[in-house]
Amino acid sequence: MATIQDVALLAKVSTATVSRVMRQPETVKDATKERVLEAIKLLDYKPNILARHLRRMETRTIIVVVPDITNPFFSEVLLGIESIAQEKGYQLLLGNTQKDANREYQYLDLLKQKKADGIILLTARMKKQIIEELAEQFPVVLACEYIEGSNIPTVSIDNIISAKKMTEHLLRLGHQRIGYLSGSMDIILSRDRLRGFKQCMSEHGLRTESILIQEGDFTYSTGYNLMLKLLALEDPPTAVFAGNDEMAIGAIKAIKKLGLNVPKDITVVGFDGIQLGTIVQPRLTTIVQPMFEMGVQAMQLLLKQLEGERVTQSTIVLQGKLLVRNSCGSV
Amino acid sequence: MATIQDVALLAKVSTATVSRVMRQPETVKDATKERVLEAIKLLDYKPNILARHLRRMETRTIIVVVPDITNPFFSEVLLGIESIAQEKGYQLLLGNTQKDANREYQYLDLLKQKKADGIILLTARMKKQIIEELAEQFPVVLACEYIEGSNIPTVSIDNIISAKKMTEHLLRLGHQRIGYLSGSMDIILSRDRLRGFKQCMSEHGLRTESILIQEGDFTYSTGYNLMLKLLALEDPPTAVFAGNDEMAIGAIKAIKKLGLNVPKDITVVGFDGIQLGTIVQPRLTTIVQPMFEMGVQAMQLLLKQLEGERVTQSTIVLQGKLLVRNSCGSV
DNA sequence: ATAATAAATGTAAACCATTACAAATTGGAA
DNA sequence: TTCCAATTTGTAATGGTTTACATTTATTAT
Numbered sequence: 001m002a003t004i005q006d007v008a009l010l011a012k013v014s015t016a017t018v019s020r021v022m023r024q025p026e027t028v029k030d031a032t033k034e035r036v037l038e039a040i041k042l043l044d045y046k047p048n049i050l051a052r053h054l055r056r057m058e059t060r061t062i063i064v065v066v067p068d069i070t071n072p073f074f075s076e077v078l079l080g081i082e083s084i085a086q087e088k089g090y091q092l093l094l095g096n097t098q099k100d101a102n103r104e105y106q107y108l109d110l111l112k113q114k115k116a117d118g119i120i121l122l123t124a125r126m127k128k129q130i131i132e133e134l135a136e137q138f139p140v141v142l143a144c145e146y147i148e149g150s151n152i153p154t155v156s157i158d159n160i161i162s163a164k165k166m167t168e169h170l171l172r173l174g175h176q177r178i179g180y181l182s183g184s185m186d187i188i189l190s191r192d193r194l195r196g197f198k199q200c201m202s203e204h205g206l207r208t209e210s211i212l213i214q215e216g217d218f219t220y221s222t223g224y225n226l227m228l229k230l231l232a233l234e235d236p237p238t239a240v241f242a243g244n245d246e247m248a249i250g251a252i253k254a255i256k257k258l259g260l261n262v263p264k265d266i267t268v269v270g271f272d273g274i275q276l277g278t279i280v281q282p283r284l285t286t287i288v289q290p291m292f293e294m295g296v297q298a299m300q301l302l303l304k305q306l307e308g309e310r311v312t313q314s315t316i317v318l319q320g321k322l323l324v325r326n327s328c329g330s331v
Numbered sequence: 332m333a334t335i336q337d338v339a340l341l342a343k344v345s346t347a348t349v350s351r352v353m354r355q356p357e358t359v360k361d362a363t364k365e366r367v368l369e370a371i372k373l374l375d376y377k378p379n380i381l382a383r384h385l386r387r388m389e390t391r392t393i394i395v396v397v398p399d400i401t402n403p404f405f406s407e408v409l410l411g412i413e414s415i416a417q418e419k420g421y422q423l424l425l426g427n428t429q430k431d432a433n434r435e436y437q438y439l440d441l442l443k444q445k446k447a448d449g450i451i452l453l454t455a456r457m458k459k460q461i462i463e464e465l466a467e468q469f470p471v472v473l474a475c476e477y478i479e480g481s482n483i484p485t486v487s488i489d490n491i492i493s494a495k496k497m498t499e500h501l502l503r504l505g506h507q508r509i510g511y512l513s514g515s516m517d518i519i520l521s522r523d524r525l526r527g528f529k530q531c532m533s534e535h536g537l538r539t540e541s542i543l544i545q546e547g548d549f550t551y552s553t554g555y556n557l558m559l560k561l562l563a564l565e566d567p568p569t570a571v572f573a574g575n576d577e578m579a580i581g582a583i584k585a586i587k588k589l590g591l592n593v594p595k596d597i598t599v600v601g602f603d604g605i606q607l608g609t610i611v612q613p614r615l616t617t618i619v620q621p622m623f624e625m626g627v628q629a630m631q632l633l634l635k636q637l638e639g640e641r642v643t644q645s646t647i648v649l650q651g652k653l654l655v656r657n658s659c660g661s662v
Numbered sequence: 663a664t665a666a667t668a669a670a671t672g673t674a675a676a677c678c679a680t681t682a683c684a685a686a687t688t689g690g691a692a
Numbered sequence: 693t694t695c696c697a698a699t700t701t702g703t704a705a706t707g708g709t710t711t712a713c714a715t716t717t718a719t720t721a722t
Contacts, residue, residue: 001443001468004679014702019680029700049444050385051678054707059381061424069413070406079401082427086434091441093392094423096413103417110422113380220610249610256612279551279580281587281612334708345672350710360670360718382708385677 002043011039022047061116062302065095065107067123072274073244073291074122077143080295081120088303090117101125111138118302121145125186139305143298145189146315153305155298155316159189162287162320163196163241166269169285169322170239171204173329175267179230179237180208181247183218190218193243193271212237216247223250231258238266239328245270245277245286252280252327263329273323282326290318333374342370353378392447393633396426396438398454403605404575404622405453408474411626412451419634421448432456442469449633452476456517470636474629476520477646484636486629486647490520493618493651494527494572497600500616500653501570502535504660506598510561510568511539512578514549521549524574524602543568547578554581562589569597570659576601576608576617583611583658594660604654613657621649 008015013032020028021036028036039045053059064081066074078092085092093116097103104126111119111134118139124131128147134140135152142154170178180197183190194213201208214229216222223242227250230236242248248270252262262268262282270277273288297316305311339346344367351359352367359367370376384390395412397405409423416423424447428434435457442450442465449470455462459478465471466483473485501509511528514521525544532539545560547553554573558581561567573579579601583593593599593613601608604619628647636642 046443049446054381054385055680075401092425094425112377115380379708386710
């Protein structure tokens with residue numbers, strides 16, 4: 001494969017000139033430029049990006065750490081990130097972790113080793129201190145999940161307020177006995193959603209029975225299983241709020257399995273706004289998160305840092321929207 | 332950030348020795364090794380991967396070109412690729428194209444520029460000749476889609492045989508008038524599936540009416556729309572074979588919309604075996620592709636090439652499995 | 663003790679593009 | 693024509709690691 005030397009030789013100029021033709025063509029005389037371009041074409045020369053990376057100490061690559069690529073929620077955020085990255089000439093290194101915190105650390109190392117210029121974390125189960133130290137030295141953005149009491153740049157929605165909105169909707173429909181299917185409690189965002197639910201209930205003078213609150217892990221199957229549990233109660237809830245759409249859909253399946261109807265017998269609502277919610281029967285009432293937009297904003301926040309701006313105290317909070325469809329019986 | 336020089340200085344050895352401690356510890360005396368390791372720890376030294384890349388002319392990165400990351404089929408294949416890559420210490424550079432052939436070319440360039448050691452194409456809409464030239468020089472693997480009459484290493488299922496299996500199943504159930512919803516015809520795999528369908532029909536002495544064969548683009552919405560079209564016929568089919576699950580699910584939705592029942596009134600079957608097929612009502616009869624396994628095999632095939640083996644004429648054909656569920660009424 | 667071999671370490675080139683700085687060329691003004 | 697400034701081009705150092713080859717040190721056999 002041809003190097004810049006070969007081009008220089010063929011075009012009878014120095015390597016510096018060749019480099020300039022590629023990076024700042026204005027500074028090279030037209031005649032020379034043409035000779036060089038011709039040589040480049042002739043040799044099918046492609047600059048070795050590794051050498052450039054080393055010399056310029058940047059890779060035009062960013063790492064995106066994702067807990068699970070097969071989760072449509074994350075892939076939508078990823079798409080948002082990608083759209084901006086692409087536009088600005090950055091590549092994405094996929095940091096799939098399968099929810100394993102150890103693998104998160106591996107990607108941090110990769111960043112330290114300069115394999116990438118920055119990192120976007122869609123999940124952050126690592127020790128707060130470690131991420132903060134990293135963020136001092138490298139461009140870091142948290143998206144979706146965040147870290148309590150840290151001032152690392154973050155993009156998310158307000159899960160507490162959003163969960164309240166949904167709960168209020170259920171209360172408006174007359175429900176009083178509401179079940180809650182939570183994601184795993186070691187994720188801040190599960191806790192926030194549950195908090196919003198509980199706050200809203202108590203603000204309306206209603207107690208939340210702990211038996212009605214079940215902890216799952218955001219998957220379809222736990223939604224299904226936990227719902228069966230709730231249905232087995234002596235006095236099952238009249239409505240169920242699931243911490244995400246997948247669990248809600250699992251819950252609906254469980255209800256149907258027992259020959260009951262959603263929303264006639266039991267109302268089910270979700271959280272996230274994935275496409276699947278429009279396909280299932282009945283269509284799922286949910287909180288729509290601006291997934292793509294979150295990705296876009298996260299990338300833009302990272303870009304600022306990549307361009308040398310010192311970004312602190314910048315937490316972008318987007319709106320979650322209540323989307324009423326059929327699964328709550330109000331339409 | 333500390334360099335190898337700093338470590339060498341502190342440990343009072345040469346940079347070569349430091350390098351060796353990191354790559355072949357056996358060749359360094361224990362006492363020296365310890366001194367070096369201590370220095371590394373003390374300075375929190377992380378080798379600059381860019382320099383290593385340049386020197387060794389390898390990046391331990393591979394590009395995966397995906398037409399659409401939000402498609403669950405591809406993300407499952409991606410997961411398979413990732414599992415092996417991870418195991419062997421390779422990173423994945425995400426090559427999302429949004430089905431745009433131009434963007435495929437961009438990723439080829441990236442490979443030529445040495446940003447990665449190899450490439451796995453989950454989509455290949457480029458000119459055959461260009462890919463073949465590339466494959467001469469770099470490790471390339473095609474997965475899922477393939478290129479006709481090319482001997483680039485490929486992993487796929489036999490779409491013709493699989494489609495035949497499904498068609499036979501429908502015929503066994505007594506259907507004679509079968510509709511077919513195809514993916515876009517410019518994709519080889521759509522053509523293969525249709526071919527399998529047609530072959531099977533004619534082998535059983537049945538004609539395939541062209542009005543019953545509709546071309547879509549593998550999306551839920553075209554499945555829906557095309558199904559409405561078929562239902563509007565004077566003499567609609569008693570069964571519909573969709574070229575993929577998404578379209579099948581769209582078709583089911585359309586049938587339900589008109590107040591008809593699947594499978595009682597019309598049978599619908601799909602192709603792929605995505606998780607969604609188990610969630611919809613009725614559960615979808617389909618051909619299950621071993622998505623994860625395809626990813627695994629593709630990565631292994633690439634690995635062989637990365638390790639210097641000259642892989643030719645190796646086309647891995649996996650089995651698609653007929654999975655009978657409720658949507659065809661035979662259970 | 664000495665030679666021969668093996669093991670451990672060091673030296674310096676290589677990887678290739680970029681860029682600070684120096685040198686050469688060009689153009690215009692006096 | 694001469695000089696100065698602006699433009700264009702070249703030289704060589706730089707980035708940090710790896711590794712072929714050379715050298716030194718340790719080990720074994722005689």
